Amino acid sequence: MSSALIPTYARADLAFERGEGAWLVTVGGERYLDFGAGIAVASLGYGHPHLVGALKAQADKLWHTSNLYQIPEGERLARRLVDATFADMAFFTNSGAEALEFAVKTARKYHAVDGHPERFHVVTFEGAFHGRTIAMVAAGGNPKYYEGFGPKAPGFDQVPFNDIAAVRAAIGPQTGAVLIEPIQGEGGIREADPAFLKALRALCDECGLLLIYDEVQTGVGRTGRFFAYEHYGVAPDILAFAKGIGGGFPLGGCLATKEAARGMTAGTHGTTYGGNPLAMAVGNAVLDVILAPGFLEEVARKGLLLRQRLAQLRDAHPAIVKGVRGQGLMVGVETHLPPADFVAAARREHLLSVPAGDNVTRLLPPLTATDEELAEGVHRLERACVALEAARAKGAAS
Numbered sequence: 001m002s003s004a005l006i007p008t009y010a011r012a013d014l015a016f017e018r019g020e021g022a023w024l025v026t027v028g029g030e031r032y033l034d035f036g037a038g039i040a041v042a043s044l045g046y047g048h049p050h051l052v053g054a055l056k057a058q059a060d061k062l063w064h065t066s067n068l069y070q071i072p073e074g075e076r077l078a079r080r081l082v083d084a085t086f087a088d089m090a091f092f093t094n095s096g097a098e099a100l101e102f103a104v105k106t107a108r109k110y111h112a113v114d115g116h117p118e119r120f121h122v123v124t125f126e127g128a129f130h131g132r133t134i135a136m137v138a139a140g141g142n143p144k145y146y147e148g149f150g151p152k153a154p155g156f157d158q159v160p161f162n163d164i165a166a167v168r169a170a171i172g173p174q175t176g177a178v179l180i181e182p183i184q185g186e187g188g189i190r191e192a193d194p195a196f197l198k199a200l201r202a203l204c205d206e207c208g209l210l211l212i213y214d215e216v217q218t219g220v221g222r223t224g225r226f227f228a229y230e231h232y233g234v235a236p237d238i239l240a241f242a243k244g245i246g247g248g249f250p251l252g253g254c255l256a257t258k259e260a261a262r263g264m265t266a267g268t269h270g271t272t273y274g275g276n277p278l279a280m281a282v283g284n285a286v287l288d289v290i291l292a293p294g295f296l297e298e299v300a301r302k303g304l305l306l307r308q309r310l311a312q313l314r315d316a317h318p319a320i321v322k323g324v325r326g327q328g329l330m331v332g333v334e335t336h337l338p339p340a341d342f343v344a345a346a347r348r349e350h351l352l353s354v355p356a357g358d359n360v361t362r363l364l365p366p367l368t369a370t371d372e373e374l375a376e377g378v379h380r381l382e383r384a385c386v387a388l389e390a391a392r393a394k395g396a397a398s
């Protein structure tokens, strides 16, 4: 039967019924090892007892009240995020794109209340991905995502990644902020150079610009630190997060210094659902696990282990695998074939992964995956490489 869903996705012919840790089980009972984690969302895997317990307990008490009232669990989550980061304040949303909309609105308002509403331009980077709202497809700058949806939203000036001279050249009297992913996710696990990010911070300070990090994918433990900027020792003024913070519950948000958020007073922005009691209970439960002593160190250790094993895979299958990169459990496998084909070959071995730009396949296992599961994932990729090589040899022979 044809689907009644609007077909904006090319979905794999797979439907899952339940999950356990790093594993998903289909309607038919087949088990898949999930190194996609719902695109870096299921940070603690599936059915984590602490998360399930927190959600069920909150579901019995209260789901939603609106932001017309105090939400104590939200106050608590904001305080914990602020205490663990550069920030002084937080705002909660339902998604990454909304978090970035808030980030850009905050930067524009910062200049507007200073008498400079003309400073609404934001410098962004080639290969970026910031979500799918009308403003964020302009910020991301990928024509595939903005063409056909009316005029491209003004105020986003795109420059090459890791090119400080290009940033400097793009800054004019209308520039108010710079928006960057410290490690590009959709763009293919492309890391900012430490020297570039330091120079970017200095340039922002020199020109009175706000530095905004998009840590929607890199944040909340994914790279082996709470936020990826900690690897660089370069703090932003504003930071957007989402994905991992909800462990599968729709939750995002924005962190900011008090100074950067100075324009965001009562009535300037709002959301009906953002930060509701169900989301806040889950967010706090995720932090209970991620911020527990030793957890992030384990993510970093497991990331290193995974990348070492993948380097061996590259050495054994150089015709398929070109390189391996990333931080923590945000890993990119660069291949000599289109990532969609590599992802499909891995899926035939019951391993789930996510394609990205730059001929890279992303491996984003749950942060709770065990050493054995990481090794098993690489075994499955090895089988995928063997199958791809066999298919190539057969193609060459016929």
Ligand SMILES: *Cc1c(COP(=O)(O)O)cnc(C)c1O
Pocket: 094, 095, 096, 097, 098, 100, 129, 130, 131, 132, 181, 185, 186, 214, 215, 216, 217, 218, 242, 243
């Ligand atoms: C996923 C993602 C977004 C968009 O998040 P949504 O929740 O899909 O709106 C924005 N930025 C980055 C870096 C992302 O990975």
